[in-house]
Amino acid sequence: MDWEGLIRTFLEDVIGFLPRLIAALVIFVAMLILSALAARWVRRAGQVKIKDPETLRALSLLTRWGVLIVGVIVALDQVDFDVTGFLAGLGVLGFTVGFALQDIARNFVAGILLLIQQPFDIGDAVKVGEFTGKVVDIRLRDTVIQTWDGELAIVPNIEVYTRPIVNYSDRPLRRRTIRVGVGYEEDIGRAAKVFLETVRQIDGVLADPAPTVMVEGLGDSAVELVIRFWLNQETHSLIEVHSQAVQAIKEAAEREGIEIPYPTVRVIGEGAG
Incomplete structure (x- = not known):
């Protein structure tokens, strides 16, 4: 056996491989530093919009590991590692696991999108699907809404993201509507004037936009x-x-003698033959 030839070949291979190994290490170290910087940037930027520290920490870790994984793939490619074949093998396993965890993944992604887009904040009064109430927590997998009845509704984020959202707290000004039936014998113009003046005097009712009464x-x-x-x-x-407005309108009607009639039904009977 030609030991001298084997050693020479080995040294040549090592010397030829060394630059690629150094390049891979440099790339990995650079991506390691970049991942730390990216995670720190996410934490700082997220402190303004994300109130939940656990959610912010999860996003920071997700960013860091995402950058690291990219760095590892690029570094392995420098040393001629079959990254494509490796990822293909992972893809088969990932498909099996991903199918089982697809609901968790969808809720996780929807949670990130909600945190980025911010259609509502904690404390906002909202309507999401069949639930109406106050948002008490926004997590990566679900959103917690306390209904007006005091119940806690834990809604998966994919449902929150894909359904229409009404944010009652997004605009400070809100319009309210009250319907009142007035008897046909009454002076409608007078009744409208009485109700309008009554509503104007209620504390909290804005003068601009002004209240209105319409038939x-x-x-x-x-x-x-x-x-x-x-x-x-x-x-x-x-x-x-x-x-207060409903109560004041009823009292004004009673005071001014304005009839608010009950619904009536006329029953027409036929005499026995």
Whole structure:
């Protein structure tokens, strides 16, 4: 056996491989540093928009590992490692595992998109699908909504992301509508004036936009009036102002002798033959 030839060949291979190994190490170290910088940037940028520290930490780790994985793939490619074949092998396993975990992955991605787009914040009053209430937590897999009945609804983020979202807290000004039926014998103009003046005097009702009273239609037993007014929900409770308005309108009708009739049904009978 030609040991001298074997040693010479080995040294030539090592010398030829050494530059690629050094390049791979340099790339890996550079990506290691870059991953730390990227994770730090995500933490700093996310502190402004993301209130949950656990969510922020998860996003930071996801960023760091994502950059590291890219660095490892590029580094292995420098030393002629069959990255494509390796990834293909992982793909078969990944497909099997991914199929089982697809719901978790979809909710995770939807959670990241919600945190980036921010259609609502913690504390906002929202309507998502069948749930209406206050957002108490936004997590990577789900969003927690406390309904007005005090129940906690844990909604998967994929459902939150794919359904229409109504954010009641996104704009401070809100309009409320109250419908009142007035008897046909009443002076509709006078009734509208009384109700309009009543609503104007309620604390929290804005002068601009001004309240309005309009005739909506003719019902079976009453003329339907629609009273609309605006309030600033940052300074006044929407529910309380609405309740005060309903009570004040009823009291004004009683005081001014304006009839608010009950629905009536006429029953026509035939005498026995």
